[in-house]
Amino acid sequence: MNVLVTGGAGYVGSHAARLLTAAGHDVWAYDNLVFGHRAAVAPGRLIEGDLLDKEKLADVLRGKRIDAVMHFAAFAYVGESVTDPAKYYHNNVVGTLSLLDAMLKTDVKRIVFSSTCATYGEPESVPIGETQPQAPVNPYGYTKLVIERALADYARAYGWGYAALRYFNAAGASADGDLGEDHDPETHLIPLVLQVALGRREHITIFGDKLPTPDGSCIRDYVHVDDLASAHISALEKLKPGTELRCNLGTGRGTSVKEVVQACRDVTGHDIPAKVAPPRAGDPPALIADASLARRELGWVPRFTSIKPIVESAWKWHESHPNGFDA
Ligand code: UFG
Numbered sequence: 001m002n003v004l005v006t007g008g009a010g011y012v013g014s015h016a017a018r019l020l021t022a023a024g025h026d027v028w029a030y031d032n033l034v035f036g037h038r039a040a041v042a043p044g045r046l047i048e049g050d051l052l053d054k055e056k057l058a059d060v061l062r063g064k065r066i067d068a069v070m071h072f073a074a075f076a077y078v079g080e081s082v083t084d085p086a087k088y089y090h091n092n093v094v095g096t097l098s099l100l101d102a103m104l105k106t107d108v109k110r111i112v113f114s115s116t117c118a119t120y121g122e123p124e125s126v127p128i129g130e131t132q133p134q135a136p137v138n139p140y141g142y143t144k145l146v147i148e149r150a151l152a153d154y155a156r157a158y159g160w161g162y163a164a165l166r167y168f169n170a171a172g173a174s175a176d177g178d179l180g181e182d183h184d185p186e187t188h189l190i191p192l193v194l195q196v197a198l199g200r201r202e203h204i205t206i207f208g209d210k211l212p213t214p215d216g217s218c219i220r221d222y223v224h225v226d227d228l229a230s231a232h233i234s235a236l237e238k239l240k241p242g243t244e245l246r247c248n249l250g251t252g253r254g255t256s257v258k259e260v261v262q263a264c265r266d267v268t269g270h271d272i273p274a275k276v277a278p279p280r281a282g283d284p285p286a287l288i289a290d291a292s293l294a295r296r297e298l299g300w301v302p303r304f305t306s307i308k309p310i311v312e313s314a315w316k317w318h319e320s321h322p323n324g325f326d327a
Contacts, residue, residue: 250289
């Protein structure tokens, strides 16, 4: 298939683009490079453009004879979405509607969408299955939920096939250490801990150690970025007119912040001092996926099921690229 990957210069998008290419698809990354990195895209495969540029999108969809879209491009800082929701609704929702318009105009009817466990908000119970209520607790989660809703309506009205893949905590880096996580500012736990190991930060702050979890720190379901990428490809290859897939992507295994920090110490051999601070506002104590639907529907079995190999892959990237793609 000819596939357009929006956000293809970003963290998950670049890994998916690379795996799509390896699977024999013809892949174009579409990215405005606000957060994406030119060096994360295969040479000659980047189209610089904004989601809001509907004309350009339509030209690209037509010109490259695109069969399907993988849509990763989005702003994804939860805290910022609370203080500047307009930025999030504009970029994520209006930007996506512009992409969907361009698809309508050019008769592209297949899309795999990067959604999030943040659409569930505070879960009723863990592990979280797809039937739990979706009640986001921040604007970022709402923007993703609105798009899921639009996709369901478009699929029914226009005969599209779509998959909304709700990731838990994306982590790790490609096996060769050439692609990895490079956010500015960085807010995610594993890269921050590894920056301490690299001597770029003095300590890691653990947000809360008296939560209702076995060791008192927050539990998350860390899922390897290449496992996420492979689920996107399986989903893409399943899409037919009218297909509606809404699946969680996680390992089903929770790891606490303290366990992540310890895994980073074990992998890097560095001390990694940690300090405890109050919990971060809006952080649920535990988020763990029930990913059995993805297993059934997509035949998806994550290859990384424990934190240590995930951290090992991330460390390979951070150690060889201490300044990210700018190195
Ligand atoms: N954490 C710390 N110290 C830090 C950074 C994070 O203790 O310096 C903790 C957080 O409290 C959380 C865990 O580490 O418990 C993971 O935090 P991340 O910021 O790495 O990831 P989040 O779970 O907050 O966010 C992820 C995605 C979001 C998505 C969210 C859904 O990055 O896009 O899951 O809950 F919205």
